[in-house]
Amino acid sequence: MRAAVLNAYKEPLSVEDVKIAEPKSGEVKIKVRATGLCHSDVNVFEGKTPVPPPVIAGHEISGIVEETGPGVTRVKPGDRVISAFIHPCGKCSNCIEGKENLCETFSQVRLKGVMPDGTSRITKEGKEIRTFLGGGFAEYAIVGENALTKVPDELDLEKVAVLGCAGLTGYGAITSSNIEPGDTVAVIGVGGVGLSTIQLLRASGAGRIIAVGTKKWKLDRAMELGATDTINSKETDPVKAIRDMTGGGPKVVIEAGGNEETIHMALDMVKIGGRVVLIGLPPASSMIPLRIASVVRGGIQIVGNYGGRPRVDMPKLIELVREGRYDPSRLVTGRFRLEEINEAVKLLESGEAIRSLIIP
Structure with a gap:
């Protein structure tokens, strides 16, 4: 698959062919429809959020479920979904107490750019490529099922992508x-x-x-x-x-x-x-x-506050969108192909964009 890879801090992203593995237990492979570009991604590109390169960023992901790993029950292939920037394990004490936005398992790996088992699902020529909160600047992404929420058929996947973080x-x-x-x-x-x-x-x-x-x-x-x-x-x-x-x-x-x-x-x-x-x-x-x-x-x-709770609050956000009380599309100021992502980054850094969608 193609992905926009950061190979070194403060350098332009490079669109490269990389290999994505099959999802493991509790994981879901998504065919990416759109991913919002956020200042948190730019912090990674600049090394201010020091996820070790090479890394694929992008955490406001919408798309279609392509494949599910063992034990996945919340979604199935063909489902239209959005991914939250928080990927709760559902098992730690905070998740059990209803504070899954503060998942202890996720907090240990989010700046390492790996899945909870300590490894990445993306490689190039046998070398691991890390992902930041999902790695949505690519044609496919693998995330834990607890980060995902189904999107009703009547809502445009591009329109709701920025719900994942903003x-x-x-x-x-x-x-x-x-x-x-x-x-x-x-x-x-x-x-x-x-x-x-x-x-x-x-x-x-x-x-x-x-x-x-x-x-x-x-x-x-x-x-x-x-x-x-x-x-x-x-x-x-x-x-x-x-x-x-x-x-x-x-x-x-x-x-x-x-x-x-x-x-x-x-x-x-x-x-x-x-x-x-x-x-x-x-x-x-x-x-x-x-x-x-x-x-x-x-x-x-x-x-x-580190955001809402993906499994509890994201469905409420989607309902607000359905009711017309919240319009995430008003945040989107541009659409860019994967090959144009460096142009989108420059616009965001200069303050001339709110949210740009990267369309693989």
């Missing part, structure tokens, strides 16, 4: 926010995850939804998708502006930027006694200092 991460942010109808919420970052979060906040009954970003066209898109106000942090002091417009700060701030500046921004703008939900992922080696005294004196809750 949608599921936004859903997790809402569940961690503890918002009540009418609450004021600020969302920092208006990329795929931030815009998903804004749509889901609207669907959940939030009141004032303030979007913070640096690109006017993305802020305009945020208004179209449910934001009531926008702040361009390049043109104004976002902390002062939001504190003034809300009379002391929003009850909840959801931080989707994933860098030191936006994390401090979130902590500075939230109201006393409020909650900051961190969903943006900085580079794996980042150490970000916090003003702990301000957090303590302000009674501020800081919550990290």
